[in-house]
Amino acid sequence: MSEIKTFEIDFGKVHSERMRLNVGPQHPSTHGVLRLEVELEGEIVTEVVPHIGYLHRCFEKHAENMTYPQVIPYIDRMDYIAAMNNELPYVMGMEKLLDIKVNERIEYIRVICAELNRIANHQLAVATFGLDSGAFTPFLFLFRDREMIITLFERLSGGRLLYNYFWIGGLMHEVPPNFEEDCRAIIKQVRATNAETMNLLIYNKIFIERTANVGILPADVAVNFACSGPVIRGSGVPYDIRKTEPYSIYDRFDFNVCVGRGEVGTVGDCWDRNIVRMEEMEESCKIIEQALEQMPKEPCDVREFVPKRIKPPKGEFYSKAENPKGELGFYIISDGGLKPTRVRSRATSFVNLSVLPEISKGYMVADLIMILGSLDIVLGEIDR
Amino acid sequence: MEMEHTNFVYDLIGTNTIAYILLALLPMLFLLPYALVAILGELKISAWIQERLGPMRTGWKGVLQPLAEVVKLLQKEDITPSAVNKPLFNLAPFVMFAGAYAAYAVIPFSSVFIPSGINIGLFYVFAVSAFGVIAIVMGGWASNNKYSLLGAMRAASQMISYEIPIAVTILAIATLAGSLDMQTIIVKQGGGFWNWNLFGGPGGIAKLWVIPFTIILFVVYFVGSLAEINRVPFDIPEGESEIVAGYHTEYSGMKFAMFFFAEYSNMFIVSAIITVLFLGGWQSPFGDFLNGPIWQSLWFVSKAMIFVFMQIWIRWTLPRLRVDQLMHVTWKVMLPISFVAFFAVALWAMLSV
Numbered sequence: 001m002s003e004i005k006t007f008e009i010d011f012g013k014v015h016s017e018r019m020r021l022n023v024g025p026q027h028p029s030t031h032g033v034l035r036l037e038v039e040l041e042g043e044i045v046t047e048v049v050p051h052i053g054y055l056h057r058c059f060e061k062h063a064e065n066m067t068y069p070q071v072i073p074y075i076d077r078m079d080y081i082a083a084m085n086n087e088l089p090y091v092m093g094m095e096k097l098l099d100i101k102v103n104e105r106i107e108y109i110r111v112i113c114a115e116l117n118r119i120a121n122h123q124l125a126v127a128t129f130g131l132d133s134g135a136f137t138p139f140l141f142l143f144r145d146r147e148m149i150i151t152l153f154e155r156l157s158g159g160r161l162l163y164n165y166f167w168i169g170g171l172m173h174e175v176p177p178n179f180e181e182d183c184r185a186i187i188k189q190v191r192a193t194n195a196e197t198m199n200l201l202i203y204n205k206i207f208i209e210r211t212a213n214v215g216i217l218p219a220d221v222a223v224n225f226a227c228s229g230p231v232i233r234g235s236g237v238p239y240d241i242r243k244t245e246p247y248s249i250y251d252r253f254d255f256n257v258c259v260g261r262g263e264v265g266t267v268g269d270c271w272d273r274n275i276v277r278m279e280e281m282e283e284s285c286k287i288i289e290q291a292l293e294q295m296p297k298e299p300c301d302v303r304e305f306v307p308k309r310i311k312p313p314k315g316e317f318y319s320k321a322e323n324p325k326g327e328l329g330f331y332i333i334s335d336g337g338l339k340p341t342r343v344r345s346r347a348t349s350f351v352n353l354s355v356l357p358e359i360s361k362g363y364m365v366a367d368l369i370m371i372l373g374s375l376d377i378v379l380g381e382i383d384r
Numbered sequence: 385m386e387m388e389h390t391n392f393v394y395d396l397i398g399t400n401t402i403a404y405i406l407l408a409l410l411p412m413l414f415l416l417p418y419a420l421v422a423i424l425g426e427l428k429i430s431a432w433i434q435e436r437l438g439p440m441r442t443g444w445k446g447v448l449q450p451l452a453e454v455v456k457l458l459q460k461e462d463i464t465p466s467a468v469n470k471p472l473f474n475l476a477p478f479v480m481f482a483g484a485y486a487a488y489a490v491i492p493f494s495s496v497f498i499p500s501g502i503n504i505g506l507f508y509v510f511a512v513s514a515f516g517v518i519a520i521v522m523g524g525w526a527s528n529n530k531y532s533l534l535g536a537m538r539a540a541s542q543m544i545s546y547e548i549p550i551a552v553t554i555l556a557i558a559t560l561a562g563s564l565d566m567q568t569i570i571v572k573q574g575g576g577f578w579n580w581n582l583f584g585g586p587g588g589i590a591k592l593w594v595i596p597f598t599i600i601l602f603v604v605y606f607v608g609s610l611a612e613i614n615r616v617p618f619d620i621p622e623g624e625s626e627i628v629a630g631y632h633t634e635y636s637g638m639k640f641a642m643f644f645f646a647e648y649s650n651m652f653i654v655s656a657i658i659t660v661l662f663l664g665g666w667q668s669p670f671g672d673f674l675n676g677p678i679w680q681s682l683w684f685v686s687k688a689m690i691f692v693f694m695q696i697w698i699r700w701t702l703p704r705l706r707v708d709q710l711m712h713v714t715w716k717v718m719l720p721i722s723f724v725a726f727f728a729v730a731l732w733a734m735l736s737v
Binding site: 019021027028029043130133134135136137140141144200201204206207209210364365366367369 | 430433434435436530531534538616617619620626627628700701702703704705706707708709
């Protein structure tokens with residue numbers, strides 16, 4: 001028989017403490033120069049404080065020293081992923097203020113450009129979201145297609161990222177001759193790649209494991225934080241300005257508002273926010289197809305209504321539109337002069353980012369990155 | 385059951401010190417060209433998967449690109465951050481590589497060539513592969529970087545977890561073959577691919593019922609080996625989008641190259657072990673057809689390279705798991721499954737004796 005021995009091991013004084021980790025501003029997946037001050041308990045996130053301002057370029061102050069048309073290139077630089085969509089609310093608002101009615105064809109071209117840019121934005125959002133989860137191949141597939149849209153925009157405006165294409169009262173140029181065929185080719189390619197992405201990434205078991213039931217944003221919290229775009233629609237709230245308060249000519253098209261249904265997890269998780277973007281690409285394709293059908297075929301003088309000298313009457317207005325990331329609004333005060341007194345923008349990403357500390361507590365570091373990716377922020381818009 | 389190992393180096397120059405040194409260096413002669421081929425494979429296969437061309441400028445179709453990358457890494461400045469623990473920081477890459485290289489001592493490239501024919505080859509491989517954990521924790525801790533620390537802790541927990549299902553798998557094959565010796569395991573699988581352990585080892589029609597279990601063991605080992613060498617979908621210790629580069633965040637130049645080299649070396653080792661355990665090692669798939677010593681090494685390397693290719697293929701296809709999900713897969717899925725398969729295989733081994 002062996003005798004029983006007891007051992008006493010002195011481990012010394014063990015104490016644990018929480019770790020403060022700076023994620024960013026130089027980090028592969030903060031989508032720009034965002035710094036997240038994260039407090040960790042092991043790998044569990046207990047607190048997140050986003051620090052912004054690394055890309056602050058004084059857009060609003062600059063705009064006060066510019067004439068009204070000169071503001072547009074600055075607006076491009078806000079959400080540089082979807083510059084066309086940024087220009088739209090400003091241009092529409094100015095036209096309302098100046099009482100300009102542009103002709104039909106210009107409206108259709110604007111809608112087509114905005115929807116193409118929405119597709120490009122969502123492609124980038126889904127691609128980088130996949131990249132955050134470690135899938136590199138769908139990223140390149142989606143970027144290959146985004147290239148087609150960017151190339152089309154380059155032929156329209158000369159710029160690949162920042163277009164300055166929508167002018168107050170018109171457009172910079174008439175569209176190139178085979179614009180319609182190009183759009184149809186893009187739609188065909190986008191649909192093909194989306195089907196592939198669905199198989200390769202979205203319904204991948206590992207991807208579902210990583211994103212379903214992670215970062216759940218309940219509908220009431222989303223409303224309280226004034227979220228918009230795919231973030232609020234992912235939570236099941238069918239809020240889309242294109243449908244709720246139709247602007248431009250959006251009331252003429254037949255499209256659905258995509259909402260998160262909690263197909264693989266809970267309503268409002270990261271997977272839902274992502275699938276909303278995937279489905280919206282298809283809806284955008286439908287809008288573009290309808291717009292191409294309805295568009296007046298005869299080329300027109302797109303600068304016909306562009307005023308020589310923009311001097312709006314004294315007053316103020318708020319104009320908003322559905323950016324790919326959500327509601328983008330401009331509040332402009334005019335004192336009757338050549339320059340705006342104040343241009344204030346309601347930046348979508350800024351509002352959507354504010355919900356991050358609320359929904360990321362208690363998840364792991366890897367989840368925090370996925371939640372941030374699912375919010376689809378652009379730092380150019382947050383810092384302005 | 386003991387087996388005499390013939391080793392062509394001993395046959396040529398006898399059992400002396402020079403022979404030992406030669407045997408220690410011979411795997412390096414394989415490893416260096418292999419690493420270049422594997423890096424080129426990684427570049428070109430990823431390009432093929434992603435509809436790109438990959439490197440095209442260095443040499444014909446970019447075949448010299450790995451060489452250029454090695455030269456680049458060699459001549460880069462070797463930065464040692466001031467806040468690190470210098471001895472550990474500098475030692476870690478070498479420990480990592482030593483562990484990776486030590487495993488080559490028992491890799492049987494051919495019936496006449498195994499650097500060291502010890503009779504507990506499988507246990508030896510299992511033991512030295514754990515060196516990597518020490519190196520990773522050393523590097524991660526000494527870097528004095530929070531991301532490195534997180535990566536090191538993840539690596540330690542991951543590797544320890546994944547060694548258990550792998551150990552059960554190895555145990556099952558050892559039971560089936562009745563030996564822990566690499567050459568014995570391989571010799572037992574001779575006579576055609578239907579005698580491979582993947583298909584239940586040698587045996588009559590009665591072995592049919594055990595084939596599903598050996599295939600399960602094969603899958604468990606392959607998944608576990610992916611985790612052991614930190615490849616996607618288990619590249620959590622170096623998860624780029626989360627913790628920058630994990631334990632080797634602070635490494636640069638040659639020290640980074642050592643980690644890199646060790647990773648590619650490990651890729652081959654786990655592929656070689658899976659070949660030995662399940663695919664008959666250096667045995668020709670067609671019995672005695674093309675089964676000479678030189679052919680054997682060709683068979684062995686090509687079988688192992690299939691798995692290296694699969695690792696690369698998986699890497700560029702799948703997303704990454706989260707650390708707790710990885711633990712779930714190990715402890716709650718792979719471990720019970722491997723135990724069941726082990727019992728089945730052990731029963732078969734007992735009945736067929």
